[in-house]
Each structure stands twice: as C-alpha cells, then as structure tokens.
Amino acid sequence: MLDGLSDIKNRIVSSSAEEVVASYLERIEKSNINAFTCIAEDAIEQAKKVDSLDIEGPLAGVPIAIKDNISTKGLSTTCSSAILEGYVPPYDAHVIERLRKAGAVIIGKSNMDEFGMGTSTETSTYGPTLNPWDTERVAGGSSGGSAAAVAAGQVPVSLGSDTGGSVRCPAAFCGAVGLKPTYGAVSRYGLVSYANSLEQIGPLANRVEDVAALMDVIGTYDNRDSTCVKHNAGYTDTLQDGVDGLKIGVPDEYFGEGIDDNVQKLVWDAIGKFEDMGAEYTKVSMPNTPYALAAYYIIAMSEASSNLARFDGTRYGNRSEGENWHMMASKTRQEKFGAEVKRRILLGTYALSAGYHDKYYLKALKVRTLVKQDFERAFEDVDVLMAPTMPTPAFKIGEKMDDPLSLYLSDVNTVPINLAGVPSISVPCGFSEGLPVGLQVIGNYFDEATILKAAHSFEKNTDHHTKLAAEVV
Amino acid sequence: MITKEQVEHIGWLARVNIDEEDASEFASELSTVLDYFGQLDEVDTSDVKPTYHVADIMNVFREDEPRGSLEQDAILANAEEVQDGYIKTPKII
Numbered sequence: 001m002l003d004g005l006s007d008i009k010n011r012i013v014s015s016s017a018e019e020v021v022a023s024y025l026e027r028i029e030k031s032n033i034n035a036f037t038c039i040a041e042d043a044i045e046q047a048k049k050v051d052s053l054d055i056e057g058p059l060a061g062v063p064i065a066i067k068d069n070i071s072t073k074g075l076s077t078t079c080s081s082a083i084l085e086g087y088v089p090p091y092d093a094h095v096i097e098r099l100r101k102a103g104a105v106i107i108g109k110s111n112m113d114e115f116g117m118g119t120s121t122e123t124s125t126y127g128p129t130l131n132p133w134d135t136e137r138v139a140g141g142s143s144g145g146s147a148a149a150v151a152a153g154q155v156p157v158s159l160g161s162d163t164g165g166s167v168r169c170p171a172a173f174c175g176a177v178g179l180k181p182t183y184g185a186v187s188r189y190g191l192v193s194y195a196n197s198l199e200q201i202g203p204l205a206n207r208v209e210d211v212a213a214l215m216d217v218i219g220t221y222d223n224r225d226s227t228c229v230k231h232n233a234g235y236t237d238t239l240q241d242g243v244d245g246l247k248i249g250v251p252d253e254y255f256g257e258g259i260d261d262n263v264q265k266l267v268w269d270a271i272g273k274f275e276d277m278g279a280e281y282t283k284v285s286m287p288n289t290p291y292a293l294a295a296y297y298i299i300a301m302s303e304a305s306s307n308l309a310r311f312d313g314t315r316y317g318n319r320s321e322g323e324n325w326h327m328m329a330s331k332t333r334q335e336k337f338g339a340e341v342k343r344r345i346l347l348g349t350y351a352l353s354a355g356y357h358d359k360y361y362l363k364a365l366k367v368r369t370l371v372k373q374d375f376e377r378a379f380e381d382v383d384v385l386m387a388p389t390m391p392t393p394a395f396k397i398g399e400k401m402d403d404p405l406s407l408y409l410s411d412v413n414t415v416p417i418n419l420a421g422v423p424s425i426s427v428p429c430g431f432s433e434g435l436p437v438g439l440q441v442i443g444n445y446f447d448e449a450t451i452l453k454a455a456h457s458f459e460k461n462t463d464h465h466t467k468l469a470a471e472v473v
Numbered sequence: 474m475i476t477k478e479q480v481e482h483i484g485w486l487a488r489v490n491i492d493e494e495d496a497s498e499f500a501s502e503l504s505t506v507l508d509y510f511g512q513l514d515e516v517d518t519s520d521v522k523p524t525y526h527v528a529d530i531m532n533v534f535r536e537d538e539p540r541g542s543l544e545q546d547a548i549l550a551n552a553e554e555v556q557d558g559y560i561k562t563p564k565i566i
Binding site: 226291297309323325420 | 475479480483484485486487488489490491492499502503505506507509510512513514515516518521522523524525526527528530533535543544547548550551552553560562563564565
C-alpha cells in the first residue's frame with residue numbers, strides 16, 4: 001500500500017521534509033511513465049524552508065504534482081502545448097496560493113492532454129503518459145500525469161482539472177481516487193481556461209481522506225473568480241460517519257450499450273457491498289443522458305474556440321513568422337496547436353457561426369437544461385447516484401487516436417455531471433484483467449461531504465486501494 | 474457534410490491557417506462529429522430555456538477600490554519581442 005498523507009507527515013516529523021521530498025524526487029527520476037512536463041528546480045529548497053522555518057500547515061512538507069494548466073509563479077506552465085513552450089506565469093493560481101500557505105511543496109507540473117482536450121493524455125506535445133499498471137496502455141486523460149504520478153507513488157497527492165471527466169477518468173484508469181467538485185466550489189483563478197462553464201480543479205490521491213484533506217485546503221471562497229460560490233466546506237468533518245440508511249440511486253442509462261460487462265459487474269458488486277454496509281438502492285431513470293455527450297462537446301468546443309483565441313504568439317508563448325499580424329497569428333496557431341486542439345477550435349467556431357448558432361450551440365444549452373433537470377429530479381429521492389466511471393478499463397496507446405469520435409464516446413458516463421455542475425468522485429472498485437476499474441459516486445450540489453463519506457466507507461471495507469501498480473518502484 | 478472550402482473558411486475565421494491536405498482530412502473528421510451532433514434534433518426543446526451557467530449567481534460586485542496589478546517587467550518577460558516597454562508585433566494594418 002502506498003503512503004497516505006498521515007504516513008508522510010509522520011515521516012517528516014521523524015526525519016525531515018527535505019528527506020521525504022528527496023525520496024519522491026528519486027522515484028520520479030527512476031520512472032519512465034512520463035508523468036511530468038517539468039520538475040521544480042527549487043523543490044528541495046521549498047522543503048528545506050519548511051524544515052528550517054518550522055512552517056506549519058496541514059500539508060507542511062508534503063510534495064504535490066500540479067496539472068500543467070494551473071498557473072505556478074516562476075514555474076513553467078505549458079498546458080502540454082507547443083504554443084506555450086517557455087511560458088512562465090508571473091502569478092500563482094488561487095489553489096497554488098492556498099497550497100503554499102498550507103506548506104505543500106510544489107514538486108513539478110504533470111503531463112496532460114493538450115489544453116485538456118482528450119481522454120488519454122496522448123494529445124500532449126510531450127508524448128503520452130503511460131499507465132503504471134500496464135505501460136502499453138493509456139493513463140487516461142486529460143489529467144493523466146496527475147493520476148499516474150499518484151498511482152506510481154511519485155507523489156502522494158496531485159491536482160487535476162475536470163471539464164468532462166478529466167480527473168475521474170485517469171483516476172479510474174490508474175486505480176486512484178479523483179474528485180470533481182461542484183461547479184463553483186473551487187476558484188478557477190489561474191486555471192488556463194478551456195471550457196469555463198464546465199471545468200473545475202479537483203484533487204487526486206490514493207486515499208479518499210487525502211482527497212478530502214486537499215479540498216479543505218483549496219475549496220475556499222475567492223473573489224477573483226466571479227463563478228466561485230461562498231459555501232460551508234468541512235470536507236473532512238463527516239468522513240468517518242457510516243453509510244447506514246444512505247439512499248443510492250442507480251441510473252439505468254449509465255449501464256447501457258458500450259459499457260463493458262466486467263465493469264458493470266464490478267460496479268454492481270460495489271453497490272452490493274454498500275447494501276451490506278446498511279445502504280439501500282433503487283433504480284432511477286435519467287432519460288436525457290443519451291443526449292448529454294453531444295450537448296457537452298458542442299458547448300465545450302464552442303467555449304474552447306473563444307477561450308483559446310488568446311493564444312496567438314503576441315504576448316506570450318512562441319510565435320511563427322508572418323509578414324503581418326494576421327499571418328503571424330494564423331501560422332503560429334497552425335504550427336503550434338496539435339490536431340485535436342485545431343479540430344475542437346474549428347468545430348466550436350462552426351457551431352457558433354452565423355446560421356449554425358441556434359442549430360448547435362443554443363440547442364446544446366437547452367439539452368443541458370434537460371440533463372440538469374434529470375439530476376434535480378433524481379436527488380429528490382436519493383442521496384447519491386452510483387455508476388461506472390469509465391465504460392471500459394484503460395485502452396492501448398494508439399488504439400483510438402485515428403478516430404476522434406470513438407475517443408469522445410469514452411466520456412459517456414462522466415460528461416453529464418459537468419453539464420449539470422454536480423460533484424462526483426471516482427474510487428477504485430476492483431480489477432478487470434489486471435486493470436483498475438472505477439466506481440463513480442455522484443452527489444447533489446455542494447454535498448461533497450456525502451460522496452466523500454460514501455467513498456471513504458467503501459474504501460475502509462474493501463482492499464482495492466491496497467494493491468500496487470507494476471510501475472511502483 | 475462539411476466541405477474542404479468550408480473548413481478553410483472556418484480556419485480563416487478562427488485564425489488557424491489550414492493547408493489543403495489538412496483541410497481534406499479535417500473535412501471528413503468534422504463531418505463525422507457533426508453527424509453525431511445532429512442527434513440533438515430528436516430532442517424537443519421548444520419550451521426549454523438554455524442553461525448558460527449552472528450556478529445561480531447574478532451580478533457579482535466588489536468594492537470599487539484601486540488595487541495593484543502585475544509589474545510591467547513581469548508581463549513583458551513572456552513576450553517574444555519587446556521594444557521600449559511595449560510588445561512588438563508585425564504590422565497589423
């Protein structure tokens with residue numbers, strides 16, 4: 001079993017933050033799963049500061065990996081894209097300010113799909129991150145580096161971002177725990193925006209309690225993000241409460257065509273386990289689920305086409321040559337953006353263009369309302385929803401790269417959650433042919449406490465999280 | 474079905490230069506995805522309001538007080554070409 005936060009804190013007390021951070025850096029050095037885009041040169045300095053100044057805080061001396069689309073002052077932030085190669089942000093994201101204040105050591109930036117666009121971390125300009133359980137397979141995406149680093153024991157905790165499942169997908173594929181918080185629970189200030197009405201920063205770890213501890217640090221109000229909501233956090237407060245009497249809804253539509261038989265069986269076994277622990281389940285129907293995927297991609301791509309307009313080689317990043325500004329920008333974007341990013345910018349521009357706006361964009365926003373209403377109706381009767389996180393275990397590297405639509409279809413069970421903005425956690429629930437499978441526990445708005453409590457109870461009563469990936473060195 | 478010419482035009486609108494070979498490939502890929510998007514036509518949304526945003530937040534205000542911003546040097550540090558405190562670009566007009 002990999003060390004959790006409490007083990008690390010004990011090690012720091014008995015040795016030093018410097019020694020603990022050095023041991024993690026050594027693990028990263030030895031590994032070849034390509035989980036990082038860069039390592040912080042001052043990681044040891046940060047740790048020494050914790051030791052010498054006696055810095056206190058809930059994460060004092062704890063090394064953490066940060067997805068490379070979260071701004072870190074003085075440390076390269078590229079979104080795994082050639083267009084931002086060499087960019088060093090002059091400021092920290094809200095979550096980074098909070099982590100530094102809590103004493104965490106930012107050890108490096110983790111690999112991701114370019115600008116968060118993908119389900120496998122294969123669209124990274126730095127090459128794919130390999131799955132620690134089987135290096136011929138993808139780690140999932142787009143926070144693949146953040147999940148793989150955690151599962152391979154290269155860091156105890158990490159941050160990712162989840163626009164349509166990008167924290168939960170790699171958590172499921174790598175056998176880690178990953179939380180997509182309620183929209184508005186975590187400030188997006190300093191997150192490089194891809195689809196701003198859908199995305200949230202979320203924590204990954206090997207233990208549910210560690211994910212909750214990170215939320216206590218990062219999930220605070222910030223007036224620099226106007227979509228950030230004031231709410232009562234307390235993510236760890238009720239973690240130890242049991243699930244006796246918990247009402248679980250199981251949506252039929254999340255077990256439909258394309259969901260692997262083994263995955264379905266493991267998720268049903270997990271629901272059976274919850275029954276043994278005193279919870280009860282009913283089947284619920286969420287009839288608009290089949291339309292969520294198309295609506296999601298239209299909205300995400302439309303927002304992306306607008307958000308990515310700022311990358312033109314003018315103010316930051318690197319530029320291509322052109323005789324006038326228009327040529328320079330168009331050439332820069334042609335040469336420095338990868339194929340998937342261009343695909344989404346083109347589709348988004350098309351969906352927003354005159355004549356197609358109502359057919360695609362407005363229609364998708366209306367379908368979004370229907371999907372949201374499905375959740376609101378379901379939560380009138382149940383406390384949580386449970387379903388598979390991903391339709392299959394991790395697929396082989398290269399398997400889906402030539403067919404964008406088949407890759408989009410893997411997000412079928414995660415995107416409805418982002419459309420509605422509710423919180424959702426993926427927790428390991430077993431193995432299919434040696435590869436981890438994730439159980440998704442979905443909660444009502446700002447009710448992270450209930451899904452964390454449920455996931456924690458499950459973890460305490462099972463041993464999936466104790467198994468080690470082949471890559472753990 | 475989206476044509477090669479349409480792809481080139483969208484590329485111009487989006488400031489992404491698309492050469493001929495890429496335009497053909499994108500035309501076929503984007504058509505497949507747009508076909509898939511077409512399934513939304515089945516959904517009756519005649520009485521449904523759009524959801525632009527999930528959180529019911531309206532008019533987020535803060536006090537109108539002056540506050541600091543990033544230093545000019547910090548901003549210019551990431552620009553490829555700088556002259557006299559300005560970012561230099563090829564001619565725009």
